[in-house]
Amino acid sequence: MVNEDIKNLIPQRDPIMMVDKLIDVDGDVAVTSLTVRDDNYFIDENGLLAEPGLIEHIAQSASAFAGYRAMASGAVIPPVGYIGEVKRFHCYRRPYVDDELRTVITMGTEIAGVTVITGEIRLGDEIIADTQMKIFIEKNS
Amino acid sequence: MLLENKYYKIVDSCGEGLNAVFRIVLLPDCDVYRGHFPGNQVCPGVCNIQTIKECVMQLTEEKLLIGTIKQCRMTAVASPVVCPEVNVTITVLPIDRGFTVTAAITDTERTYMEYKGDMIVDSILP
Numbered sequence: 001m002v003n004e005d006i007k008n009l010i011p012q013r014d015p016i017m018m019v020d021k022l023i024d025v026d027g028d029v030a031v032t033s034l035t036v037r038d039d040n041y042f043i044d045e046n047g048l049l050a051e052p053g054l055i056e057h058i059a060q061s062a063s064a065f066a067g068y069r070a071m072a073s074g075a076v077i078p079p080v081g082y083i084g085e086v087k088r089f090h091c092y093r094r095p096y097v098d099d100e101l102r103t104v105i106t107m108g109t110e111i112a113g114v115t116v117i118t119g120e121i122r123l124g125d126e127i128i129a130d131t132q133m134k135i136f137i138e139k140n141s
Numbered sequence: 142m143l144l145e146n147k148y149y150k151i152v153d154s155c156g157e158g159l160n161a162v163f164r165i166v167l168l169p170d171c172d173v174y175r176g177h178f179p180g181n182q183v184c185p186g187v188c189n190i191q192t193i194k195e196c197v198m199q200l201t202e203e204k205l206l207i208g209t210i211k212q213c214r215m216t217a218v219a220s221p222v223v224c225p226e227v228n229v230t231i232t233v234l235p236i237d238r239g240f241t242v243t244a245a246i247t248d249t250e251r252t253y254m255e256y257k258g259d260m261i262v263d264s265i266l267p
Contacts, residue, residue: 013176016185041173042191044143051207052187052194059187080178082218083186089210089258131210 002068009067010060011080015041018053019060019103022068028108030068032061034101048094054129058119059083061103066115066137081137084114089131099123113137142195147171148188152226154199163196163229169221184219189254193244196229201240203262208239210258219246219253227253238262 002022007013009022018040024031034057036043042053059081067078095101101121108116113136120130145151148171153164167184174182190213198205219227227248233240239261246254 011178013179016173016176042143042187050143050191052191055190055210056185056187080181082183083215085215086186086190086210086213089207089213091207091209094206 004068004071006064008071009064009078011078012060012063015039016056017060018057019064022061022064023102025065025068028106030061030065030105030107032064032103032105034103036095036097036099036101038097040097043097047097049096049099051091051094051129054091054094054121055083055086055089055131057101058103058105058117058121058129058131059133059135061105061119062107062115062117062133062135063137065105065107066135079137079139081135084134084136087132087134089129091129093123093126093128095123095128101128110137113139142198144188144191145195148173149192151196151199156200159234160232161196161200161230163199163231164226165192165196165229166226167219167221167224169225171221174221182220182222184221184253186213186215186254189215189219189246190256193229193231193242193246193254193256194260196231197233197240197242197244197260200231201233203239205239205260206263208259208261210256213254213256213258215254217251217253224248224251224253
């Protein structure tokens, strides 16, 4: 169980904070959560979270994981990360307001500042979206 | 539309049928920049993806969902300062239940995003 305020792990702030908690870290795998609130930036007119919101949730989950590792290495503020590529993204269904997303991030090896990650969002036992992503993490920020 | 006239504004468009170019202004006062990032305005890549989706919806006159993204490359960091106006160039190919979309966000200097994936007509996904 990770007990760290998410604001210490990611540089994003309202209105585009898309992860609530880093729940667990085990080697190259981390688990995060997000409860979809009605004031979420990506809620559409039907009360559903739009697909780019799912992608941003995965990106910020990876960012929280990278922030956790940076803090463990002595960083004081969370590193800024950018999405370099989204690949093989699938949206199987969109969550509603009040749904609690549970997301598994698997972090690959970093090469020249680029890390390939995979992310899988679940709602209960159901996978609702998954993707691969390349992220750039800025050093010494 | 989630982001039209909030994150971007369409100032011109040309093309018809399966191809179009939308000229858009990135709005520097959009509230997303309060959080992305504080003191350092950077366009969220996902907002540019949503912008492409909304332009495809304008072109096709269909309410669409992103079912899959085969590949989306963010090739340069975009912001309302770096690129206040950009072109969103779109080609769509009708498929069963939707469209295969190829798109790019560019200005005269750079390409900011290259996108390919399938958008499906809303109501098919929950």
